[in-house]
Amino acid sequence: MADTSVEVAPFSVASLRGNPGRIRKEAAIRGVFFAAAALSIVIMALIVLTLARETYTFVSQVELAQLWSDGWFPRRALYDIRTIVVGSVLVTVIAMLVATPLGMGAAVYLSEYARPRVRGVLKPVLEVLASIPSVVLGFFALTWISPEIVQRLSDRASLFNLAAAGIGVGILTTPLVASIAEDAMGSVPKALREASYGMGARKVTTSVRVVIPAAVSGLVAAFIVGVSRAIGETMVVAIAAGASGGSLFSLNVFDRGQTMTAAMASLATGTDAVVGAGLTFQSLFFVGSLLFVLTLLLNVFADRYVRRVRQKY
């Protein structure tokens, strides 16, 4: 009798405190995951900081005339922004003209038309396509797209040209757009399709009037990711657009041209090396900042747009 009363401690807060070892372990695990999350933010912040600092050096020392001249020739201290921004825009527009119809079309087919077995084969193939090294596509753009497509479209096209680079980037972007778009359409509830078919709608009506509007946020996301990928693509442009040193300002897509990314690549690797005179080194960061701000704005606008048109289901 007396024994049992000793063993049973009175019920108190201590009884509900739990195992201290386990509590410590829980805290440690939480710490590890927090560190992982925090590290990515720290790295991001450091990147932005470095970009901003060098960009500031560049902007504060460069003369305005250098930023608005005949072309992008860092060796001669001519940093015409128009040349590389327009080059990037042209390449991206051409790329999306290729990637949007192809990618969205493939997505509609895979999601709405393909039988499960066909989809089971095509979707992995598409994802493998997405992992083709861009240097391979760059070479393909230069040796096949340029002579076989672009030079047939225009007699005066040079072998190196922005159009070939754009088409190459477009092919590179297509699987990415298709894959994200297909995911978006695949996540539209089956009940909505059934509702549509139950009303006597055909497949094409169901796809266009029900599935695509319901998936629009995902489709816009697919497009934006595609654009970001196209703007950021370097290797295809560096190989096929052919302006390794510099480039004159030009709106002609059949001409040689320079994009922001290719300009950075050639700055960092070319013979006019980063150690070059004056502000060459800093100009690299300047272009990087430009690219960063552009893609950021793109994402912000896309987000706004998606929020406005999204259909909640």
Add this chain to the structure above:
Amino acid sequence: MAPETRTQSQPEKRSEPTAATRVDANRPVAEPRPEDIDPTAVFDLEDLSVYYGSFRAIRNVDMTVCQKQITAFIGPSGCGKTTLLRCFNRMNDLVDIARVEGKVLYHGVNLYDSAVNPVEVRRRIGMVFQKPNPFPKSIYDNIAFGPKVAGVKGDLGEVVERSLRRAALWDEVKDRLKDSAMGLSGGQQQRLCIARALAVDPEVILMDEPCSALDPIATGRIEDLMEEIKSEYTILIVTHNMQQAARVSDRCAFFTAEVNETSDTRTGILVEFDRTEKMFSNPSDERTENYVTGRFG
């Protein structure tokens, strides 16, 4: 299909709305005789079986569905009621592995004839689903969808109003036709789905457990609505709720599942099909009686 495997007895299988005109219970099932098709019959199922791959979901169903009546399908889960319902407007086509054997005669035309376009079938035979599934569009656009895909041009305001009135939803939504249908309550959404189905003026409406996601008040409204529109439409309803079947239907079909010993799968069979009051008061089959009195299922 050996005779001894048939679990249905002949008279129950072929029971008809007007017993006096259709007493030909002993005629062979597989031989359609067009001359004695009841003029009030909308559907005639002949030896219908549905397979999902090699799995047989329901087998050898024979039944006649009559015009401007409510026909209820009842039975325990997994007896193929929904599968069967989806044969009436070829919704099973959407399931890749589904395969239908036998005939679904719609005014004497087999809906599974290779020349039949399921799109045309579904314009005449509408469907309301278990879970309300309005499009994430405005109320107006939900109703206008059907007429639009059917090629109706111009202002659909009148169609929208008429459909919503018939579905007893007009007064609740007339001031917010441009609002998203997703903002409606579950019961309103389901009535919207019924209005959407009515907008294309179908002959038949298939309802797959239309009230299973609704509360009793909303359920009561849908039932009143069915009562209201049955003078104009032929309604087939699958329900898990026996009281509902007893309340709303004119005729009632009881299905059950038989377990296949070798493959451990369940195949649905039609046990009895008769006037609802007979089904609930004096069923011919013991299994029906057990089910409706709550001793089974």
